[in-house]
Amino acid sequence: MDGIAGKVAIVTGASTLIGQGVVRAFAEAGACVVMADIADEPGMAAAAEMGDKVRYLHTDVTDDAAIDACISFAEETFGGLDFLVNLASTYLDNGVATSRADWLASLNVNLVSGMVFSDKAVAAMERRGGGAIVNFASIAGKRAQPGRMTYSAAKAAILQASKNAAMQFQPMGVRVNTVSPGWIWSNIMRDLTGGDLDKTNAVAAGFHIPRRVGLPSEVAAAVLFLCSDAASFITGTDIAVDGGYSAIGPEGFEDAVAKLAQ
Numbered sequence: 001m002d003g004i005a006g007k008v009a010i011v012t013g014a015s016t017l018i019g020q021g022v023v024r025a026f027a028e029a030g031a032c033v034v035m036a037d038i039a040d041e042p043g044m045a046a047a048a049e050m051g052d053k054v055r056y057l058h059t060d061v062t063d064d065a066a067i068d069a070c071i072s073f074a075e076e077t078f079g080g081l082d083f084l085v086n087l088a089s090t091y092l093d094n095g096v097a098t099s100r101a102d103w104l105a106s107l108n109v110n111l112v113s114g115m116v117f118s119d120k121a122v123a124a125m126e127r128r129g130g131g132a133i134v135n136f137a138s139i140a141g142k143r144a145q146p147g148r149m150t151y152s153a154a155k156a157a158i159l160q161a162s163k164n165a166a167m168q169f170q171p172m173g174v175r176v177n178t179v180s181p182g183w184i185w186s187n188i189m190r191d192l193t194g195g196d197l198d199k200t201n202a203v204a205a206g207f208h209i210p211r212r213v214g215l216p217s218e219v220a221a222a223v224l225f226l227c228s229d230a231a232s233f234i235t236g237t238d239i240a241v242d243g244g245y246s247a248i249g250p251e252g253f254e255d256a257v258a259k260l261a262q
């Protein structure tokens with residue numbers, strides 16, 4: 001993809017499987033990457049495995065000073081900053097019974113931190129003549145899911161806030177878009193199934209048209225496209241990397257009309 005090689009990206013939440021997939025895709029396309037996360041062990045291990053162009057930096061995205069330090073680290077280590085991927089998230093959520101403290105903690109990580117990080121990153125991108133930001137939304141920001149409240153609200157807000165940011169960062173030459181993944185093979189699925197991808201695919205089959213979960217590399221491909229020169233006229237929009245989750249109607253794959261004749 002044109003426009004990725006030789007550039008510099010920060011990926012927050014990079015220690016997770018999906019984050020590592022995004023980092024690997026950038027690195028394989030010739031970009032340098034700062035992995036920003038608070039999960040140090042998997043982040044450092046992944047960075048070491050991916051070589052000199054990938055560095056891990058402990059970065060709590062809820063801490064403004066840590067965000068500043070991360071951006072400075074990217075500029076000092078790799079010479080600038082071109083792309084920001086806001087992927088860090090928390091599933092802290094108790095549905096409608098979520099406490100005020102947990103609401104605020106969830107929104108802080110899931111929504112506010114990505115926007116604060118973006119605002120700070122844009123100044124560095126402007127020094128390079130522009131850049132691109134990709135924010136992770138979700139099918140959860142478009143459809144109700146059992147037991148969820150704060151996470152879904154944050155993801156819905158990201159979809160809107162990213163459009164506003166696209167307008168506000170245009171003068172600095174920065175495009176802003178979102179990806180909305182469906183079920184993706186990720187830490188939570190690996191941990192819940194003991195690493196059983198087949199079991200995960202069987203559960204996901206009913207609500208994804210390809211009848212399986214997506215892979216981190218498949219979300220990463222959309223992120224890279226949105227950062228590339230090929231997306232130069234694409235800003236303020238969302239790519240649903242959801243295997244058709246948001247396209248399928250409530251009948252799912254069942255022929256409900258046939259039931260009328262039974």
Ligand SMILES: NC(=O)c1ccc[n+]([C@@H]2O[C@H](COP(=O)([O-])OP(=O)(O)OC[C@H]3O[C@@H](n4cnc5c(N)ncnc54)[C@H](O)[C@@H]3O)[C@@H](O)[C@H]2O)c1
Binds near residue numbers: 012089138140183
């Ligand atoms: N897993 C899925 O199927 C799925 C579906 C749709 C969207 N997504 C989105 O993809 C992204 C990754 O999802 P996941 O399931 O891998 O999530 P995850 O919870 O496994 O990983 C989130 C990462 O964010 C990091 N993080 C949390 N708080 C942080 C903080 N204060 N500072 C820095 N890093 C912090 C965690 O350490 C972790 O590495 C999220 O934005 C999520 O909303 C995931």
